[in-house]
Amino acid sequence: MSAIEILETADPESLARYDAIIDARSPAEFAEDHAPGAVNLPVLTNEERAEVGTIYVQESRFRARRIGAAYIARNVARHLETALADRPGSFKPLIYCWRGGQRSNAMAMILSQVGWRTTVLSGGYRTWRRHVTARLYDASWPLRLVLVDGYTGSGKTEVLQKLAARGQQVIDLEALAAHRGSLFGGLADRPQPSQKMFESRLLGILHGLDPDRPVIVEAESSKVGERMIPPALWQAMAAAPRVELSAPAQVRAAYLVRAYRDIVEDRAALDEALRRLPTPPGRKRLQAWGELADAGDFEALALALMELHYDPAYRRASRKGARPSLGVLELAGLEAAALDAAADEIVRRVEAFAAR
Structure with a gap:
């Protein structure tokens, strides 16, 4: 014994x-x-x-x-x-x-x-x-963060995944939180973990990072769905330099329709999400959006949501404080080849940033 x-x-x-x-x-x-x-x-x-x-x-x-x-x-x-x-x-x-x-x-x-x-x-x-x-509330993390930023629908999450595949150190907050980080971001087959579980998963990732190498994170608000980003990481993100992805509004709308296919195909979930908009859309606007959904014109609906909600929110966030920049990547399209090229360029810029 x-x-x-x-x-x-x-x-x-x-x-x-x-x-x-x-x-x-x-x-x-x-x-x-x-x-x-x-x-x-x-x-x-x-x-x-x-x-x-x-x-x-x-x-x-x-x-x-x-x-x-x-x-x-x-x-x-x-x-x-x-x-x-x-x-x-x-x-x-x-x-x-x-x-x-x-x-x-x-x-x-x-x-x-x-x-x-x-x-x-x-x-x-x-x-x-x-x-x-x-570790997450009472300490700071010595991380060399770089953020992938940009308007909603600019392919940030997919680019982040491509960066991880290229051997870059990545923190995928949306994967850890089981949420796509927007009003329509809930996953039907995956409820969000508890805040405690989210933090345990995050700490496990943080402990495995090399502090001497850059760490790439998608720019987020302070919450991913209902999960709050702990202060130690959020403060580091707020001060981090960022690479911005930019694409035409119509291209972003088409990308959103593809990325949120589950919401597009679930009318009840779509209607519920529209009613939860921070800026109440009003009865006539809701009716017009419902008519677009009935007609299957989801790109027009995405454009309307971008104009009313997502793009103004991004512009407001962009005006807050100093935002160190590693430049803007102009993307004419968001197909796989374009996102691969964006990932390669971000690797180049991140390596140049790390060499400073």
Whole structure:
């Protein structure tokens, strides 16, 4: 039998020393947020946790512990027979629960008796969360950021993906937030992660970056959908130089229709998004837009939205404070070849910026 060890910190370097990070909390807790790379091997299901908690508060602490212990024993046995069945004798797991209490220690005791060198994270998930908060809210990041900027529909997200494929360091905030960063940006098949999960994902990316190399980010507002960009990164973005993509309005409208095909094909979602515009469009304008949608003239609808909402918002944001510039890329079209050429030119400008 191995003694149970204790880990006091939750920085990525410490977590990386283990063969597996086991989150022993319920699936619902795990879904809200978890340490990067953790696997969920719950010792209590959502329903069991609720039942034990109710008994603990309303009936008897002793009965709650007895019932909880039975559930934990059965669930850990199942994990030993399935997820952990092929682990060798040298296996070194790190286990955590909500605050490093009964759930993680109960699982750790069983795993240590198997003979594995088992460690419990002191303070549990809350230790990880304190680390996230300290890094994203109480510290600054020494990043050499460059922003890809431009009017809505200028291909920024696609160019960012092409830059990543070219080996550039990229932070894709929209991918992390599961949102396209606009009023119509929600993804039907992917709800946004919780704010905590968004921050954990972001911190995992930040920890993997080389601070001596430039990092490219798409220019965003302070929120991506309902997820807020933490201050440490937002402040760095506000001061970062940027490359602006520029394309004719008609070209951008056609691109938006292609990029937002899911919204175009879901009339209820389209109507709901139109009603949420920050500047209320009024009954007559909504009716006119509805007629464009009925006629399938979505490019005209996109042009109208750009003129009323998106372009004025971009111009207002552009006037705020000093915005260091690495130049404007004029794009006659937004087809794949044009965006490839834009990505290549951005690489050239970013490398020149890094050499300064």
